[in-house]
Amino acid sequence: xxxxxxxxxxxxxxxxxxxxxxxxxxxxxxxxxxxxxxxxxxxxxxxxxxxxxxxxxxxxxxxxxxxxxxxxxxxxxxxxxxxxxxxxxxxxxxxxxxxxxxxxxxxxxxxxxxxxxxxxxxxxxxxxxxxxxxxxxxxxxxxxxxxxxxxxxxxxxxxxxxxxxxxxxxxxxxxxxxxxxxxxxxxxxxxxxxxxxxxxxxxxxxxxxxxxxxxxxxxxxxxxxxxxxxxxxxxxxxxxxxxxxxxxxxxxxxxxxxxxxxxxxxxxxxxxxxxxxxxxxxxxxxxxxxxxxxxxxxxxxxxxxxxxxxxxxxxxxxxxxxxxxxxxxxxxxxxxxxxxxxxxxxxxxxxxxxxxxxxxxxxxxxxxxxxxxxxxxxxxxxxxxxxxxxxxxxxxxxxxxxxxxxxxxxxxxxxx
Amino acid sequence: xxxxxxxxxxxxxxxxxxxxxxxxxxxxxxxxxxxxxxxxxxxxxxxxxxxxxxxxxxxxxxxxxxxxxxxxxxxxxxxxxxxxxxxxxxxxxxxxxxxxxxxxxxxxxxxxxxxxxxxxxxxxxxxxxxxxxxxxxxxxxxxxxxxxxxxxxxxxxxxxxxxxxxxxxxxxxxxxxxxxxxxxxxxxxxxxxxxxxxxxxxxxxxxxxxxxxxxxxxxxxxxxx
Numbered sequence: 001x002x003x004x005x006x007x008x009x010x011x012x013x014x015x016x017x018x019x020x021x022x023x024x025x026x027x028x029x030x031x032x033x034x035x036x037x038x039x040x041x042x043x044x045x046x047x048x049x050x051x052x053x054x055x056x057x058x059x060x061x062x063x064x065x066x067x068x069x070x071x072x073x074x075x076x077x078x079x080x081x082x083x084x085x086x087x088x089x090x091x092x093x094x095x096x097x098x099x100x101x102x103x104x105x106x107x108x109x110x111x112x113x114x115x116x117x118x119x120x121x122x123x124x125x126x127x128x129x130x131x132x133x134x135x136x137x138x139x140x141x142x143x144x145x146x147x148x149x150x151x152x153x154x155x156x157x158x159x160x161x162x163x164x165x166x167x168x169x170x171x172x173x174x175x176x177x178x179x180x181x182x183x184x185x186x187x188x189x190x191x192x193x194x195x196x197x198x199x200x201x202x203x204x205x206x207x208x209x210x211x212x213x214x215x216x217x218x219x220x221x222x223x224x225x226x227x228x229x230x231x232x233x234x235x236x237x238x239x240x241x242x243x244x245x246x247x248x249x250x251x252x253x254x255x256x257x258x259x260x261x262x263x264x265x266x267x268x269x270x271x272x273x274x275x276x277x278x279x280x281x282x283x284x285x286x287x288x289x290x291x292x293x294x295x296x297x298x299x300x301x302x303x304x305x306x307x308x309x310x311x312x313x314x315x316x317x318x319x320x321x322x323x324x325x326x327x328x329x330x331x332x333x334x335x336x337x338x339x340x341x342x343x344x345x346x347x348x349x350x351x352x353x354x355x356x357x358x359x360x361x362x363x364x365x366x367x368x369x370x371x372x373x374x375x376x377x378x379x380x381x382x383x384x385x386x387x388x389x390x391x392x393x394x395x396x397x398x399x400x401x402x403x404x405x406x407x408x409x410x411x412x413x414x415x416x
Numbered sequence: 417x418x419x420x421x422x423x424x425x426x427x428x429x430x431x432x433x434x435x436x437x438x439x440x441x442x443x444x445x446x447x448x449x450x451x452x453x454x455x456x457x458x459x460x461x462x463x464x465x466x467x468x469x470x471x472x473x474x475x476x477x478x479x480x481x482x483x484x485x486x487x488x489x490x491x492x493x494x495x496x497x498x499x500x501x502x503x504x505x506x507x508x509x510x511x512x513x514x515x516x517x518x519x520x521x522x523x524x525x526x527x528x529x530x531x532x533x534x535x536x537x538x539x540x541x542x543x544x545x546x547x548x549x550x551x552x553x554x555x556x557x558x559x560x561x562x563x564x565x566x567x568x569x570x571x572x573x574x575x576x577x578x579x580x581x582x583x584x585x586x587x588x589x590x591x592x593x594x595x596x597x598x599x600x601x602x603x604x605x606x607x608x609x610x611x612x613x614x615x616x617x618x619x620x621x622x623x624x625x626x627x628x629x630x631x632x633x634x635x636x637x638x639x640x641x
Contacts (some may be wrong), residue, residue: 002535006525014517326513329474330574331502331530333495409474410466413513 011344014320025312026352028305029392033356033385034363036298040381041364042373043290049374050283053196056205057276059247060101061134062254064089064240064261065272073270082268084236089261090128093242097256099249104131106239111222113163113212114178120166122159122212124179125238126219132158134243137208142173142188149187149215157184162209164189177212180222184214236270250277302388305352306396313345313400324404325412334405341404345397346390353389357382421485421582421613422448422471428479429466429636440466441477442636448615450581453608455627456617463636464617465586471615472505472584473497485581502531506575510587512567514559514574520546521555524574531578545577546570549603565596572603576612583607585616589623601626 015022057063066085069077077084090103109124116122131137132144140161149156157177164171164186176183193208244253254275261271317324324337332340361377368375429441440463448454458464469475470482473489474497482489484500492500506527507513514523524546528538546552549569559567568588575583585604589597605626608614616627624630632639 003529006529010518010522010529013522017517322513323515323517326515327526327530328498329472329501329507329509329513330527331498333498333530335495336498336530410469413474413509 007340007343008347011340011347014316015344015347021312022348025308026305026348026355028308029302029349029352029389030305030356030359032298032301032305032392033353033389034360035301036294036385036388037357037360037377037381038364038367039294039297040384041360041375041377042367043287043294044378044381045368045373045375047283047287048376049196051280053205054276054280054283056196057274057279058134058136058241058243059277059280060243060245060250061276062242062244062250062257063274063276064242064257065274066236066238067270067272069270077268077270080266080268082265082270084265084270085238085240085261086236086264089237089264090240092260092264093240093257096260097242097244097253099244099246099253100242101245102130102134102243104128104134104241105216105237106131106241107216107219107236108238109214109219109222111180111219115167115170116163117166120162120210122163122210123207124212124214124219124222126216127213128216131213131241134241135208137193138191139188140191142186144188145213145215150217153217154215155182155184155218155221156187156215158188158190158213159186160190160207160209160211161192163212179212179214182221184212184218247277250275254278298385298388302392305349305389306392309345309348309393310396310400312348313341313397314403316344317341317400317404320404321407321412321415324407325409325415328407328409329413337405338398338401341401342394342397345401346393349389349393349396350386353386356389357386360385419450419486420447420483421450421452422446422615423483424471424477424480425482426480427467427470427477427482429463429470429475430478440636441470444480444633444636444638446471446631446638448582448613450613451608451611453604453614453626453628454616455624455630456615456633457619457621457624457630458633458639459619462633464619464633467633468584468586468615468617471582472507473500474507498530502527503578504581506578506580506583508568508571508575508583508585508588510590512559512564512571512591514567514570516559519556519558520551520562520570520573523559523570524577526574527578533578541577541579542573545573548576549573563596564592565599568592568596568600569603572600572607576607581613583612583614585614587618588616589618589620597623 064085087105090105094100094103105128107126109126111124113122113124127145129145129147129150137144144158145156159171170177171186171189173186173188175186177186190208195205195207242257244250254273258273265271327337364375364377367373424444424446427441427444427446428439431438431440444467456464456467466475470477473484476490485504521542524542525538546555549572551566551569551573562570589600592600601623604614604616618624
């Protein structure tokens with residue numbers, strides 16, 4: 001061990017004799033490691049972001065979302081007697097699929113809310129009582145909409161955190177909020193919801209902080225007689241969420257749900273099905289593809305870096321033939337010579353790896369601040385390129401080292 | 417009578433250069449007893465250095481038998497030969513052969529990297545050896561900062577640091593002026609008095625005179641001393 005440390009020290013000494021040369025020869029490895037680290041970090045960040053978004057949607061959930069139809073399509077839908085997502089769909093799904101745990105409906109309402117500060121425009125939604133449970137909505141005060149509220153069409157509401165805060169003293173349970181011309185009693189306030197911002201629209205998570213929930217059914221009171229057009233588009237449900245018992249039931253249930261809804265809608269595609277679990281699998285698959293591309297790039301860059309190392313090591317060996325002879329004369333065997341030059345090569349590549357990691361972290365940090373991307377530097381992103389740099393040193397240092405060891409000691413000593 | 421350290425018989429060495437085979441050594445018998453100081457003399461090209469390399473286990477003969485310290489050297493592997501060199505044999509060359517990247521201490525330390533000796537012991541031996549050749553105050557100097565005589569002293573320190581059974585010197589004064597050469601020879605004589613076995617190759621009669629015994633080598637054969 002002690003001798004190995006000395007070998008490292010002596011190898012470092014030899015490398016330091018040609019600082020610039022050593023540095024230049026290591027640049028390839030530096031760039032390679034830097035590229036690998038930043039790509040892993042960017043890829044990992046993107047993956048984590050997508051996964052978190054999808055997980056917020058719930059991996060046990062299946063979403064049916066109403067699709068905005070063009071007037072042409074609307075005409076066709078009407079001909080085929082499809083009225084969009086309705087309570088009927090929910091009922092049929094609940095009775096038709098064995099594995100469904102809960103189903104909830106949601107309807108977005110266009111309504112003005114009185115007494116809200118300018119910067120917040122609350123989204124009013126009418127929701128089933130089970131919606132809160134499916135989405136794991138946690139209340140900071142009061143309760144969520146209950147089953148009875150929907151049944152009795154109670155004029156109550158639950159406020160999102162931002163809404164409640166914006167309303168100040170009025171945004172508390174027991175107070176009243178005026179929506180259009182009706183007063184709704186506040187029964188609960190939601191906890192702050194930490195929403196993962198999404199870039200892909202299809203899997204956007206709702207921003208519950210800016211929402212006001214009212215019981216499904218009460219929304220019919222709110223519709224202004226003046227806006228007939230509004231009314232027709234408000235007819236169907238905006239979203240149906242179905243939750244199954246276990247994640248492995250999602251895909252089979254989704255198939256059944258799709259069939260049921262197809263029948264009730266007479267094959268009109270006026271809805272869109274979103275299965276977070278499927279999205280998750282897709283995201284993983286994409287990640288795998290990305291990893292392969294990454295691996296290829298890493299391989300190429302390390303190959304290029306490695307060739308540089310091999311080149312410099314061959315030059316070093318030729319330059320130090322005499323030294324090899326001396327070492328052999330004082331007792332080094334072939335393996336000692338191989339070890340010595342391998343150690344030098346690995347010191348080069350490992351140093352390159354360290355510099356590359358430092359540079360990579362810097363680059364990634366810069367990318368993160370400049371682009372606003374979510375970037376995750378995992379231990380793996382540091383360990384993998386570092387290990388690869390060491391392996392590159394061994395791999396590309398081996399041939400020059402063996403060349404050195406094979407030399408005839410006498411000829412090496414006589415070398416001018 | 418002290419036992420033999422070197423016992424070589426019928427040593428032959430041939431080199432192939434292209435299609436030609438050149439015999440450098442031809443049926444050389446050579447033995448050295450423990451504690452002897454032997455000079456090998458001969459004109460350049462007589463095969464002196466080749467003999468020295470064979471005796472030092474750096475090279476293998478094409479023919480003959482060689483026992484070093486009662487060990488059969490010819491059947492030994494590279495690893496075993498290297499071990500012999502690291503533990504028992506010290507080389508001193510005409511061109512000093514120091515590693516320019518390393519300082520004096522590290523140059524003298526080199527053999528210890530390849531021997532099984534303990535590090536704590538090594539440090540003591542290295543400093544002692546450097547003191548012995550009178551360079552104790554310059555341990556951190558690089559070879560480039562030394563004169564020829566000093567470099568040769570470092571080489572000698574490197575050779576004696578391992579407390580070798582045999583020191584092989586190849587024209588150790590060849591690159592030095594007469595005065596410095598004499599100092600180096602004096603160093604060898606002192607080592608000899610301390611009981612070290614020395615074989616020295618030279619073409620210089622006056623240098624050979626400092627040895628106990630002189631062997632003449634002419635055209636790869638042993639002549640009369």
